Amino acid sequence: MIIKAAKKYWLEVLLVTPLLAYLLGFTLWPIIHSTIYAFTNYINGDFPSLVSFEAIITNFQFKEAVFNTLFITFFSLFFELVLGLGLALLLLEKFRGRKFFRALMLLPLGIPTIVVASNMRYIFDTNGFLNEIFYRLHLIEIPINWLGGGILTLFTVVIADMWKVTPLVMLILLAGIESIPKEVLEAAQIDGASYLRRLWYIILPFLRPFITMALIIRGIDAFRIFEMPLALTGRVVPVLGTFSYFEYREYGNIYTSAAAAAILMLMIMVAITIYLKVVKQDEVAL
Amino acid sequence: MLRIKTLLLIFFMTSLFLSACAPSQPTLKIVMGLSEDEWEVMRQEIFPPFEEKYGIKIQPIQMEADDLPSALEAQEAAGRVEIDLFAQDNMALSYLVNKGLVEDLSVYEKDLPKTIIPALVDAGKFDGKLYFLPYRPNVQIIYYNAEKFKEYNLKPPRNWNELLAVAKVFKQKEGVGKILFKAYGGAPTATQLYEWIVSAGGDPLAINDEGCVETFTFLQTLWPYCSPDSIRAKFDTSNEYLARDSAYLMQNWPFGIQVIVKDYEKENIATYSGFAGPAREAHVVGGEVLGIPKGAPQKEMALNLIRYLESKEVQEKLISELGWPSVRSDSDALVPLWMKPYVGSVEEALSYGVFRKNVHYWNDFEKYINEAFIEIIIHGKPVKPTLDYYHKMLEAAKQRV
Numbered sequence: 116m117i118i119k120a121a122k123k124y125w126l127e128v129l130l131v132t133p134l135l136a137y138l139l140g141f142t143l144w145p146i147i148h149s150t151i152y153a154f155t156n157y158i159n160g161d162f163p164s165l166v167s168f169e170a171i172i173t174n175f176q177f178k179e180a181v182f183n184t185l186f187i188t189f190f191s192l193f194f195e196l197v198l199g200l201g202l203a204l205l206l207l208e209k210f211r212g213r214k215f216f217r218a219l220m221l222l223p224l225g226i227p228t229i230v231v232a233s234n235m236r237y238i239f240d241t242n243g244f245l246n247e248i249f250y251r252l253h254l255i256e257i258p259i260n261w262l263g264g265g266i267l268t269l270f271t272v273v274i275a276d277m278w279k280v281t282p283l284v285m286l287i288l289l290a291g292i293e294s295i296p297k298e299v300l301e302a303a304q305i306d307g308a309s310y311l312r313r314l315w316y317i318i319l320p321f322l323r324p325f326i327t328m329a330l331i332i333r334g335i336d337a338f339r340i341f342e343m344p345l346a347l348t349g350r351v352v353p354v355l356g357t358f359s360y361f362e363y364r365e366y367g368n369i370y371t372s373a374a375a376a377a378i379l380m381l382m383i384m385v386a387i388t389i390y391l392k393v394v395k396q397d398e399v400a401l
Numbered sequence: 402m403l404r405i406k407t408l409l410l411i412f413f414m415t416s417l418f419l420s421a422c423a424p425s426q427p428t429l430k431i432v433m434g435l436s437e438d439e440w441e442v443m444r445q446e447i448f449p450p451f452e453e454k455y456g457i458k459i460q461p462i463q464m465e466a467d468d469l470p471s472a473l474e475a476q477e478a479a480g481r482v483e484i485d486l487f488a489q490d491n492m493a494l495s496y497l498v499n500k501g502l503v504e505d506l507s508v509y510e511k512d513l514p515k516t517i518i519p520a521l522v523d524a525g526k527f528d529g530k531l532y533f534l535p536y537r538p539n540v541q542i543i544y545y546n547a548e549k550f551k552e553y554n555l556k557p558p559r560n561w562n563e564l565l566a567v568a569k570v571f572k573q574k575e576g577v578g579k580i581l582f583k584a585y586g587g588a589p590t591a592t593q594l595y596e597w598i599v600s601a602g603g604d605p606l607a608i609n610d611e612g613c614v615e616t617f618t619f620l621q622t623l624w625p626y627c628s629p630d631s632i633r634a635k636f637d638t639s640n641e642y643l644a645r646d647s648a649y650l651m652q653n654w655p656f657g658i659q660v661i662v663k664d665y666e667k668e669n670i671a672t673y674s675g676f677a678g679p680a681r682e683a684h685v686v687g688g689e690v691l692g693i694p695k696g697a698p699q700k701e702m703a704l705n706l707i708r709y710l711e712s713k714e715v716q717e718k719l720i721s722e723l724g725w726p727s728v729r730s731d732s733d734a735l736v737p738l739w740m741k742p743y744v745g746s747v748e749e750a751l752s753y754g755v756f757r758k759n760v761h762y763w764n765d766f767e768k769y770i771n772e773a774f775i776e777i778i779i780h781g782k783p784v785k786p787t788l789d790y791y792h793k794m795l796e797a798a799k800q801r802v
Contacts, residue, residue: 126410129410157801158801174772175772175775175776176772176775240630240647241577241628241629242645242647257576258629260629262633264632349585349586349632349633350585350586351632351633364467364471365467365587365588365764365768366764366768367470367496367499367764368764
């Protein structure tokens with residue numbers, strides 16, 4: 116059957132082969148290779164071994180990286196969802212300049228992360244715009260060290276990430292809200308339901324699958340956060356991606372770098388599994 | 402349908418064949434990590450005479466020091482080394498030697514010009530073998546905001562005690578620290594710590610000797626008076642912090658002169674060689690060396706280019722155009738007037754130059770000294786026990802490597 120199909124579509128197969136080879140060579144093979152490295156003993160080359168995992172788990176910077184990754188993922192998702200929902204509801208209302216505002220809201224999606232991070236540095240630097248505004252408003256006398264580390268810096272990363280990605284969440288939720296039958300909302304309005312009650316009892320239940328999708332798609336992406344903390348804070352906020360990067364690039368520890376990458380991959384796989392299960396459940400429900 | 406498919410296939414194969422047969426000019430691929438100003442001098446002043454003499458085109462490739470090892474590894478693994486010659490930061494050499502990515506150039510040592518400073522040649526040796534040849538020494542100098550020092554009636558610090566005193570005055574007057582320490586991590590922090598430890602009379606590679614303990618103890622005292630931007634300060638960002646008045650004193654490489662004085666037009670920035678530690682004044686001699694990748698397609702031509710770059714003629718051009726210190730003791734070039742005081746600081750700093758020991762476990766040292774810095778200076782852990790821990794880690798790494 117396969118041979119017959121291959122004979123019939125030989126040119127198509129021939130033309131697709133380079134792309135397939137590219138995908139396998141540059142996606143699948145590096146993942147396999149990296150996983151092999153992760154389970155190789157960097158001292159004597161034994162395989163399989165958990166030595167690299169032991170080495171990074173006892174490292175204080177790795178612990179910080181795991182905490183930071185989870186913190187940024189959780190708070191980014193929370194704020195992006197709340198803000199995204201608010202903006203989606205706002206854009207549903209009819210007002211002058213709505214189309215312009217909608218286009219404007221999508222602008223951050225088109226800006227490269229590295230550019231966003233560089234611009235955010237101008238805002239959050241000790242000599243940045245934010246401190247200057249606070250100073251002129253007589254709110255501070257000495258500059259706040261937004262990027263100096265700790266929870267404050269983590270929230271700075273969250274805000275920068277939120278600015279860039281909230282439009283995506285807003286788009287998903289806007290599509291969900293627009294799919295709600297107008298008759299249902301109109302009927303509730305005629306029956307005297309307030310805006311908040313319509314939001315709570317009609318809009319949010321209808322939006323549930325869209326919220327789940329937005330959360331999980333963004334969740335997977337948030338785990339992979341890399342350029343934003345690196346360009347915005349340097350090494351002050353290590354995340355799993357940057358930890359793995361520096362282990363390899365700076366210190367030449369390919370095995371411990373691979374082990375950190377494997378843990379990150381595991382986190383993403385868990386998120387994908389949840390996503391696939393939810394999608395399946397929603398399909399059954401429909 | 403079959404005919405169209407056949408025609409498409411013939412067209413595809415012919416295109417491939419023609420592109421493979423296209424005539425190509427002989428080229429020499431050289432990798433360097435330079436700024437645009439520096440590339441301009443290379444392209445317009447340095448390369449053309451060589452190209453004319455040898456009838457070859459030089460293809461310059463911009464690559465940062467961090468990117469070179471992976472590029473060479475990938476080319477070697479693919480069995481297709483394309484780089485003929487590279488200039489690499491002399492602090493990032495051990496990985497290339499450990500991985501066997503560079504040619505052993507020991508046999509060419511006898512051909513080196515006699516006027517090349519011998520210590521610069523030794524810096525390219527690993528276990529007695531010469532892998533890298535000198536072409537650009539470098540040393541960090543102190544940059545300070547002369548206006549602010551005058552305003553607060555301060556003198557540039559010449560030792561650690563004076564540095565601490567100056568740092569305290571700035572903090573008291575401005576409410577925020579103005580002394581910049583390169584605490585970004587990686588090579589910038591490791592280099593600075595190396596220098597400070599030597600100034601304190603210690604051996605940086607020991608990590609926990611008396612000089613190391615003294616350095617970290619002093620840094621713990623100094624840190625609260627440092628600029629909050631120190632934590633993001635490295636070679637490039639430091640210039641920006643000084644130029645934007647976020648810091649009033651910093652230590653950096655001489656390329657900062659072009660950036661701060663020319664690009665940012667900050668004429669109130671002055672320089673001097675630096676301050677002494679409890680033992681002496683010492684400055685790590687950095688810079689770049691030239692190496693030939695193992696399996697380079699045009700090794701002989703690359704060696705010709707090395708000889709040319711080390712020549713008196715080229716070294717003098719590099720001093721007069723870029724203010725780079727020379728590898729030769731017989732170079733005598735005219736330096737532009739505005740650059741003279743800065744070049745003077747560089748020359749003075751070079752007179753206190755120390756060379757980093759070329760050890761195969763340099764990457765591990767860099768990692769552990771940085772981790773020790775974060776734990777002790779940023780997280781406030783006790784100095785001696787923490788350094789003892791990292792000493793043990795480094796000893797284990799030495800055995801492993």
